[in-house]
Amino acid sequence: MNQTEVTTAKEQKYTFPADFWWGTAASATQTEGAAFEGGKGPNIWDHWYEQEPNRFFDGVNATVASDFYYRYEEDIALMKELGHNSFRISISWSRLFPEGQGEMNPTAIDFYNRVIDELIAADIEPFVNLYHFDMPLALQNIGGWESRAVVTAYTEYAKTCFSLFGDRVSKWFTHNEPIVPVEGGYLYDFHYPNVVDFKRAVQVAYHSILSSALAIQAYKETEQTGEIGIILNLTPSYPRSQNAGDVKAAQVADVLFNRSFLDPSVLGTFPAELVDLLEQQGALPEVVQGDLELIAKNTVDLLGINYYQPRRIKVKEHLPHPDAPFMPEHLFDYYEMPGRKMNPYRGWEIYEKGIYDILTNLRENYGNIKCFVSENGMGVEGEERYRDEDGSVQDDYRIDFIASHLQWMHRALEEGSNVKGYHLWTFMDNWSWSNAYKNRYGFVGLDLATQKRTVKKSGHWFKQLIEEQGFTK
């Protein structure tokens, strides 16, 4: 297990446990397509596109995506060929409940049953996530995550999923990156409903956390014996220097963007620093009696970590106008560290050690919670230029990206981290919320004109890695 064998003077073999989860992650909106078919109701993405198509990159929406709705058999067969032992899907809430609650759509039940059965038949464990940014429009119209009634509807939706699919699914996730709809929809204007208001953002965040605890409670009340968790995008916050101002600023960013969700999900409590900050801003959310006990009792079994980039933080140098409505960035500034390695296409820093720092933090401060890397990946524009004569993208940069992250993960494992697996974002090039098809992430290339799938070099490399339980670098 986990040993590092010395192969040559410089190269090492990194070996992972035999039962490590290897696979990829995807989401319903970004892959299924059939956005207006099979009885699916509209969600906020369908609606926003209808309202403001120019807010979508290249004016392209997710109506077709990667056509998984029609091609899931072919895609799962390819996953099997590439050695996956696990794959994350999300259920489209508005496909199952076109109005978000009430009447169920039998065609959707049939579709998800077929996908889950197909995965199991291919020896690929389905990891099922309940919410990946796709609020049913009917529920957004009554307030979305700002509304307590939507929390109740979500709990019913979660219970329904457990009872429909829980006989075969034993890895459940309540949310993917719940802070993103908060940031996008209520702070920085990159998701519908395009509100910019800190207090409302806090209420949305609070209700997402509460809904997660309610779903966990509902799962525990079933007879089912699987595990339930949440998937968080963790962004380690590094101060520019060890000066008190920089260090304090980085801690504030960490509390706001990481600990705000991590602490209640894993420890069952909110950081005192967060409560103080919200109190100072007059932004404490509405909490109903009994909520905090419920959150305390219903923490996760399993944590998914989406890791793309760190935050580099420095002390706030120019204070905002005293009348400016509060925004998190009033408390710190971002800092462009000289010499940092960037993914030029996505504009995100690549810092492989971040994954080790996250895992170490979880081991030291979060009871070494069982976890896995649920997303990590590299979006690249213009990958066609790396195609060989057979059409296969020779993406050595992606292999290098994955291997360098795995090296740090391996080190964390050796030091006792409870990390159980690694999923790349994503299996096949897919539609992105912010960039449509500009940046490609998959192990499998997608020809948009023909929907033809072609495995990239990284896909073959990953298959070999799984077969050999590791790699040499």
Ligand code: BGP
């Ligand atoms: C994560 C999301 C994914 C995916 C990925 C890549 O935050 O969970 O849904 O989109 O980021 O980001 P992007 O597509 O914006 O480059």
